[in-house]
Amino acid sequence: MTTIHTLGFPRMGAQRELKFALERHWRGEIDAAELEGVGRALRARHWQLQREAGLDFVSVGDFAYYDHVANHIQLFGCEPVRFGFTGQEASLARYFTLARGVAQESGASGEGRPALEMTKWFDTNYHYLVPEFTSESTFSLADERLFTEVAEAQSHGHPVKAVLLGPLSFLWLGKEKEANFDRLNLLERLLPVYEQVLARLKSMGVEWVQVDEPILGLDLPPSWRQAFEPTYTRLSVVGISLMLATYFSPLQENLSLACRLPVKGLHVDGVRAAREIAAVADWLPSHKVLSVGVVDGRNIWRTDLDEVLRQIKALRNTSTHALWLAPSCSLLHVPFSVQGEAGLDEEIRDWLAFAVEKLHELRVLKQALAGDVAAEGPLAQSRQAIQSRRSSPRVNNPKVTERLAGLSADADRRLSAFPIRQAAQRERFSLPLLPTTTIGSFPQTAEIRAARAAFKRDELSAADYEKAMKKEIAHAVAEQEKLDIDVLVHGEAERNDMVEYFGEQLAGFCFTGNGWVQSYGSRCVKPPIIFGDVSRPTPMTVAWSSYAQSLTQKPMKGMLTGPITILQWSFVRDDQPRSTTAAQIALSIRDEVCDLEKAGIGIIQIDEPAIREGLPLRREAWREYLSWATRAFRLSASGVADDTQIHTHMCYSEFNDILPEIAAMDADVITIETSRSDMELLDAFGKFKYPNEIGPGVYDIHSPRVPSVEEMERLLKKALETIPAGNLWVNPDCGLKTRGWPETNAALQNMVTATKALRTTLA
Structure with missing residues (x-):
């Protein structure tokens, strides 16, 4: 038996x-x-x-x-x-x-009790x-x-x-x-x-x-x-x-x-x-x-x-x-x-x-x-x-295959090397030393979720849903203006999930209604299913980012999810190499990047938190994976001018052993999670002499605690021991969608205050 x-x-x-x-x-x-x-x-x-x-x-x-x-x-x-x-x-x-930490008690000294590191x-x-x-x-x-x-x-x-x-x-x-x-x-x-x-x-x-x-x-x-x-x-x-x-x-x-x-x-x-x-x-x-x-x-x-x-x-x-x-x-x-x-x-x-x-x-x-x-x-x-x-005609799209086959050898390369791009970007944006930003999302309030649910149930018209989301975007922009953050985001009110949102607008994807999978704690994700060849029928984010930019004179980041993260966080077809699917997604994101640039969005973040996660567990297979994975990122990012600044974000990963490949992605700015590890990750970036700009997270967004100004200033000083001031950005560890507005504003205010205090010592 x-x-x-x-x-x-x-x-x-x-x-x-x-x-x-x-x-x-x-x-x-x-x-x-x-x-x-x-x-x-x-x-x-x-x-x-x-x-x-x-x-x-x-x-x-x-x-x-x-x-x-x-x-x-x-x-x-x-x-x-x-x-x-x-x-x-x-x-x-x-x-x-252990899982969530404890906020600093009112009037108490110290930094509360940070949660255990998560990876x-x-x-x-x-x-x-x-x-x-x-x-x-x-x-x-x-x-x-x-x-x-x-x-x-x-x-x-x-x-x-x-x-x-x-x-x-x-x-x-x-x-x-x-x-x-x-x-x-x-x-x-x-x-x-x-x-x-x-x-x-x-x-x-x-x-x-x-x-x-x-x-x-x-x-x-x-x-x-x-x-x-x-x-x-x-x-x-x-x-x-x-x-x-x-x-x-x-x-x-x-x-x-x-x-x-x-x-x-x-x-x-x-x-x-x-x-x-x-x-x-x-x-x-x-x-x-x-x-x-x-x-x-x-x-x-x-x-x-x-x-x-x-x-x-x-x-x-x-x-x-x-x-x-x-x-x-x-x-x-x-x-x-x-x-x-x-x-x-x-x-x-x-x-x-x-x-x-x-x-x-x-x-x-x-x-x-x-x-x-x-x-x-x-x-x-x-x-x-x-x-x-195996026989369904819905799986294969000859136009996608032809586009991939016709790519030029340098399709994954920016026009100029990073120093030339950096000079052009500094001239365009005139940002202060230690520019502040956030990773992308702001709190997904009960009102946002209710509006999205009503829209999906056809209880809210498309026009009324758009009006509700624009109200939330305007609120997020106004709050960032009050906080005096340097590079703003629109807050992603309209997005259910950083992968699902894009998959819903890409051909070759389908979606479950209840296909939830645990990510950590109570956090669940609903991975898209990639069943066929991937392409982008129409722009996905341009209208939202353009509206947000119209509300402020400060630079507004366009926010996208990268091809490897979409691949990793989806259920992927198993009838062709993952590298082929990744390249198809990369070209779809490239189309969106180019359209954002045409709309006047000069800073575009392509998040790749899953690129380290995608590494094969055996080192002998790393080279092949990193070759096609980093190429996919570059394909998505390389269709823009020198003065368009490309950011990427990675979180909850160890980078020490793949820093050459991360550098090879050639993002102008990388933001990473470092607060739970007390900036330990930066040691490797410093020893490697990472050439581009970097934003180490100064506080953990997965915990409800609000770190003090002193705690963030200490972390930034530690970062400056490794990263030149001219290449250092200031930001939280990750997106803020799971937090509430009061703690978000309090933490970001402390972040900005710590940054401004440090600037005075560097001037």
């Missing part, structure tokens, strides 16, 4: 119930007990769905009220000392303090909270949540497979907060707590524990590779069955290591590491379970079940392992269910499978492998949908 399971399931709920409950709790509208009630109901519902789909286990431990890595910080009792917890606080209150979970658009480690860090079994949830599942009669982040991946994903210290040295302190957790789960009757070690798909230093065998030798003594789970990347040089580890089973990503499955089957001892991720947990297309069956049957002919089938990774990265998409184009809808449907694909595979006639109907439906997508 084939066993089927999932590595994880979406947390938010079919209607984003958890998101709304979290936000009500943070506003003080419901208490912790009510929030916990929502969590229990969602877990019960999701476990039931897994059992109804025929899964042999329900996964427990994948649920989180903010982030699963933060769950482990509490489980292992390693909340940073800097938060000053006394132990008397409620666990959930401490948890949200991308491998190469996904999910953000995790970064554990902080010092040589004094200690660990203890300090939280009951995992065991409570196991007991919940058992009370519903479900067989449980518990889910843990492995000890080496947990340490790897953290950050050292002192010099000359290696967090791997903490492993010996951490392992006894893992042993306690496993022993506790065993005592509760849990048979299998899925231990995620995704870092086995990375290029690991020798010391980390060498730590795996003694670690799992020690954990195996507990006597519970361990399923070591890897995903997102091939194992490569770590393949034999993973197969040799003393665990009961090994899960491998059969989508991203399809070529390794046969080698894994050869290396893995025959008494161990082989779990293969045959359903794509990162994308939304139906699985070609006939092809998977062919592969699995071939594997069975050469392998005697007990076989488990699963998605390639947690289903956290896909929407809940296609069943919520009644308004989606029927032809395209039939090509899709979200989390619930992917569970049912596993059931069909299990039935087919067992010779169950119940699989025949679903297999026929799958076959028809796969063929429909």
Whole structure:
């Protein structure tokens, strides 16, 4: 018999119930007990769905009220000392303090308590909270949540497979907060707590524990590779069955290591590491379970079940392992269910499978492998949908193909080198030293959301919607004028999401009504689906930016999303190279850039927060990716004159190892997130001698706290140690759409005040 399971399931709920409950709790509208009630109901519902789909286990431990890595910080009792917890606080209150920080109390000194740093979970658009480690860090079994949830599942009669982040991946994903210290040295302190957790789960009757070690798909230093065998030798003594789970990347040089580890089973990503499955089957001892991720947990297309069956049957002919089938990774990265998409184009809808449907694909595979006639109907439906997508005339546009083929060799190059452009731009804009700006968006108020929702429901006419949005734009411009910000933005009131907004206006995209995916905390995004060739039928932003510019004498930035971010934050077609799709998007953005320039917009920001995220996890594949990714950005930006200033923005990424490629993007100004890392990222820019202008973020917009003037001035002085004053801009870390106006104005006022104070010392 084939066993089927999932590595994880979406947390938010079919209607984003958890998101709304979290936000009500943070506003003080419901208490912790009510929030916990929502969590229990969602877990019960999701476990039931897994059992109804025929899964042999329900996964427990994948649920989180903010982030699963933060769950482990509490489980292992390693909340940073800097938060000053006394132990008397409620666990959930401490948890949200880790995630969101605490504003400076009125009349108090210091800077409040900034939240944990946040960064991308491998190469996904999910953000995790970064554990902080010092040589004094200690660990203890300090939280009951995992065991409570196991007991919940058992009370519903479900067989449980518990889910843990492995000890080496947990340490790897953290950050050292002192010099000359290696967090791997903490492993010996951490392992006894893992042993306690496993022993506790065993005592509760849990048979299998899925231990995620995704870092086995990375290029690991020798010391980390060498730590795996003694670690799992020690954990195996507990006597519970361990399923070591890897995903997102091939194992490569770590393949034999993973197969040799003393665990009961090994899960491998059969989508991203399809070529390794046969080698894994050869290396893995025959008494161990082989779990293969045959359903794509990162994308939304139906699985070609006939092809998977062919592969699995071939594997069975050469392998005697007990076989488990699963998605390639947690289903956290896909929407809940296609069943919520009644308004989606029927032809395209039939090509899709979200989390619930992917569970049912596993059931069909299990039935087919067992010779169950119940699989025949679903297999026929799958076959028809796969063929429909392959043959649909809606997928390919010959004009797009011809335009790409006809590009000149220098289509991705500006007319002049940066020093010449910089001189032309300084003459045109006459900005002060340390010019201030924001990243683009301003608060998306209840009024803005209500107007957008009414417009989508046809309860508000196009003319009235435009009037409402222009009112919000005028307000944003007026507030920036009052604050005396130097380069303004229109605030993006008309935009639902920085990718969805553009995708809605580009050919080759389609959109779900309820295809939400968690990005971090309560923040959800609804990624577009790129099903065909991409082009721009008409201008997308010109009218809004032109209106905003008409309201002020100060420069107004045009705001666009870059081709790699649109690619990364969409569900992308898998029938052509991603590089080709990226180039198609780049030409569409290029058309918009040129039209903004013609309309008199002289500063244009093309956001690329996802370019680092798109890096393959294996360094050997970086060069190829960075070549086509940076070319795509340059294609989008290089159709303008020297005195048009191109900005880009990147956030929540480590840039040290790709600075030459970032410089090769040749943006006139780059703005980056640096406040949570206390400007640490700038060290690399300074050592590299980054040639163009740069705006390091001086405050964290993901936290409600308002940093003081002194705090921002300190960060700017630190930035000036690395970046020449003539090349330094001042801005927040990221866009302000999730914040409220009072805190936004207060923070920006402090930012401007700090900047003006510093200018007087530089004059």
